[in-house]
Amino acid sequence: MMWYFLISDAFTFSGFLIAYGALRFSMPTWPLPDHVFESIPFYGGKAPLIFVTFMTFVLIISSVTMVRAVQEGHRENRNGVVFWMILTIIGGATFLGCQAWEWTTLIVKENVKLTKNPFSQNMEDGVYLNEDGTVAMLDGKEETIKKGDSYLIHKHGEEFNLRKYRVTDGPDKGKVKQLSFGPKAFGALFFFITGFHGFHVFSGVLFLAIIAINAASGVYAARKNGYEMVEKIGLYWHFVDLVWVFVFLVFYLL
Structure with a gap:
């Protein structure tokens, strides 16, 4: 058995x-x-x-x-x-x-x-933006994201921080987008x-x-x-x- x-x-x-x-x-x-x-x-x-x-x-x-x-x-x-x-x-x-x-x-x-997955991967290259639309800086340099890199959407209180970024390469170059949740x-x-x-x-x-x-x-x-x-x-x-x-x-x- x-x-x-x-x-x-x-x-x-x-x-x-x-x-x-x-x-x-x-x-x-x-x-x-x-x-x-x-x-x-x-x-x-x-x-x-x-x-x-x-x-x-x-x-x-x-x-x-x-x-x-x-x-x-x-x-x-x-x-x-x-x-x-x-x-x-x-x-x-x-x-x-x-x-x-x-x-x-x-x-x-x-x-x-x-039903919520804050882990995902970047689909394109870009730079993070502040709330006022200016480029975010990290250690004196532009805070960039690279295609294929992983990221975690952090939660502050009850809200997730869906950061915005400007695409720097590819067909959508110049467009402003925001991070999205993973599958x-x-x-x-x-x-x-x-x-x-x-x-x-x-x-x-x-x-x-x-x-x-x-x-x-x-x-x-x-x-x-x-x-x-x-x-x-x-x-x-x-x-x-x-x-x-x-x-x-x-x-x-x-």
Whole structure:
């Protein structure tokens, strides 16, 4: 039954990721991962993808500890099973905590919502303008924007600062425009797919805790092939880790 569940779940995740990829490459602009995912706890500077790489590392290590728990189950070593499963639970809980921090940062600090995406890319070269129409200056020089560069529309109070700029190149040279929000689909797909995966991790941590308690109390030792449950939850946990590798690739690297 576990294999049937995992196969059906694999098709579900595949459908979500394919849908994301189709939208991602059909849009003229899309938020660049290096610009969106550059925050890290307790560090004020920019560190693109470092935090999510740490999250991935933690999840992979938890998969290794799960392998060790299954091995100890085959040896019917109760203490070994419990020890390695506890480490796996810690790894899963750490990943969930990191994901909660990432979501909080995007929602509270960057103001990314299901239907609002303040991250986007410049489609043309230009210079920013002040409210009176004069060219904005930064460090004694004109504050410019370049085609292909990413930007974040900052929020002041209840309003977003949709800065104006004058196009300096191309067919629209000389025209005054303002920054526009990025594709709405980004926030909705990011929160839905990573949240769906996070739900799987959360469920896995709960199942791991239940099975670890049963193992510690000797429930499985009294049964023939009792530690088979450890192997089953191990399959589920490896699946969750494998899915995250593809989520990491699609959202954070493409």
